[in-house]
Amino acid sequence: MTTKNIIYLFTALLITVTLLFVLSNYFTYKNALTAYEDSMKLHALGIALTLEPTLSDILNRERNIFAEIIKEGRWEGIAYIALYTSEGLTIKHSNENLINKKIDDDLIKKALKSGEPVNGYLILGTGENVFVLNLPTFVEKSHVVLRVALHRYPFENILRQARFQALSSAVVVIILWITGFFFIKALKQSEALSKAIEERQRLALLGEISSRLAHEIRNPLGSIKGFAQLILEEIKKLTSHSQDLEEYSKIIIKEAKRLESLTDDLLQYSRIKESKPETFDLKDLILECVNNIKANINLKKVDFRLSNIDSLFIETDYNKLKQVLINLIYNSIESIDERGFVEINYSQKNRLVEISISDNGCGMDEETLKNAFRPFFTTKAQGTGLGLAIVENLLKAIGGTIKLQSKAKEGTTVKITIPKNL
Numbered sequence: 539m540t541t542k543n544i545i546y547l548f549t550a551l552l553i554t555v556t557l558l559f560v561l562s563n564y565f566t567y568k569n570a571l572t573a574y575e576d577s578m579k580l581h582a583l584g585i586a587l588t589l590e591p592t593l594s595d596i597l598n599r600e601r602n603i604f605a606e607i608i609k610e611g612r613w614e615g616i617a618y619i620a621l622y623t624s625e626g627l628t629i630k631h632s633n634e635n636l637i638n639k640k641i642d643d644d645l646i647k648k649a650l651k652s653g654e655p656v657n658g659y660l661i662l663g664t665g666e667n668v669f670v671l672n673l674p675t676f677v678e679k680s681h682v683v684l685r686v687a688l689h690r691y692p693f694e695n696i697l698r699q700a701r702f703q704a705l706s707s708a709v710v711v712i713i714l715w716i717t718g719f720f721f722i723k724a725l726k727q728s729e730a731l732s733k734a735i736e737e738r739q740r741l742a743l744l745g746e747i748s749s750r751l752a753h754e755i756r757n758p759l760g761s762i763k764g765f766a767q768l769i770l771e772e773i774k775k776l777t778s779h780s781q782d783l784e785e786y787s788k789i790i791i792k793e794a795k796r797l798e799s800l801t802d803d804l805l806q807y808s809r810i811k812e813s814k815p816e817t818f819d820l821k822d823l824i825l826e827c828v829n830n831i832k833a834n835i836n837l838k839k840v841d842f843r844l845s846n847i848d849s850l851f852i853e854t855d856y857n858k859l860k861q862v863l864i865n866l867i868y869n870s871i872e873s874i875d876e877r878g879f880v881e882i883n884y885s886q887k888n889r890l891v892e893i894s895i896s897d898n899g900c901g902m903d904e905e906t907l908k909n910a911f912r913p914f915f916t917t918k919a920q921g922t923g924l925g926l927a928i929v930e931n932l933l934k935a936i937g938g939t940i941k942l943q944s945k946a947k948e949g950t951t952v953k954i955t956i957p958k959n960l
């Protein structure tokens with residue numbers, strides 16, 4: 539099974555577990571809510587039905603029996619008890635101050651109309667939300683409503699349990715997701731690591747094959763080039779020689795030289811020599827690289843910008859850094875089609891030296907940028923695609939790093955960082 543499939547499966551599992559938790563808690567909470575309301579209803583109804591037969595007696599007494607019941611604490615959780623006429627006039631109330639007040643209450647009207655007990659919630663003057671049960675009944679031949687109001691908190695235990703269960707489930711789900719997140723992250727990291735190891739092994743094998751092949755090709759190639767040169771000289775000595783033969787010999791020599799430079803690159807890529815640190819001025823090295831390149835190819839199209847560089851003495855492998863710079867400068871020159879510039883700068887940061895080589899050439903698209911360091915990756919007809927792979931290896935040998943910044947059609951900046959003292 540691939541890592542991707544494991545991640546999909548694991549995520550699906552997490553989502554399923556989460557959904558199951560959510561559903562189970564939803565139903566548990568819903569049931570708890572019903573049980574909570576039922577328990578208040580039963581309690582209030584019990585009180586109301588117990589009081590109902592004694593209502594006419596209560597009505598005729600001077601004493602406030604309702605207030606006494608609450609005070610005695612015969613039943614738990616009563617907020618108030620009241621008796622209303624069908625017009626909403628309060629004829630008895632556990633709170634003396636509210637007797638003879640008229641109220642307009644839908645629950646009372648509903649209870650009278652249906653002839654059944656009606657319950658609901660009300661907000662008291664104190665701001666407390668209470669449960670009320672309204673029992674319609676007859677007292678002395680007139681319709682009345684007996685109301686029992688209950689505080690909710692004594693009954694909230696059932697709800698508290700359900701809430702606690704929901705909270706614990708939420709914590710479990712969060713822990714599962716966090717564990718899942720780290721598991722997936724670790725899985726991805728281990729996959730990336732094994733890919734990197736595979737790639738390294740592949741490159742090592744490639745290097746080994748390249749170096750063997752280069753070795754095998756070098757000797758016969760030397761003979762081919764040498765004999766072609768001899769043939770060319772012999773042809774030139776003939777007074778009436780064929781122009782074609784001379785041209786063919788030149789082509790053999792040119793192509794042999796090209797192959798020779800390829801084998802040089804291959805050997806260089808696979809075998810980086812030991813570093814020999816020496817102290818030199820970076821400015822001199824850069825000027826030497828630029829002058830070497832200028833001497834080798836016709837560079838009318840390129841404007842070298844080197845005005846910002848000052849002397850900076852560093853201690854590293856001179857030849858390796860020179861090869862790095864030459865490769866990078868060549869890449870910049872080759873990216874310029876008609877006219878353009880190559881700018882070289884450097885600066886020192888603590889014990890590191892950062893050298894940047896910028897150009898306004900063709901730049902790289904995302905695909906090229908991703909593959910630029912792969913051996914044999916090239917977008918050029920005459921390129922071997924080993925330049926940046928060699929640069930990377932050389933920099934590794936002198937403790938350096940390289941970063942490419944590039945935008946297609948705009949240009950490229952290559953930044954290398956090396957220790958000032960190797």
Ligand SMILES: Nc1ncnc2c1ncn2[C@@H]1O[C@H](COP(=O)(O)OP(=O)(O)OP(=O)(O)O)[C@@H](O)[C@H]1O
Pocket residue numbers: 869870873897899900901902906910911915916917918920921922923924925926927949950
């Ligand atoms: N400065 C640059 N501007 C635009 N593209 C670049 C630049 N440097 C590198 N590239 C891209 O990266 C590819 C790989 O570069 P690399 O130097 O490894 O090989 P190459 O230049 O193609 O061939 P070689 O250097 O072996 O002759 C190039 O073919 C090119 O597409």
Ligand SMILES: [Mg+2]
Pocket residue numbers: 865868869925926
């Ligand atoms: Mg190159």
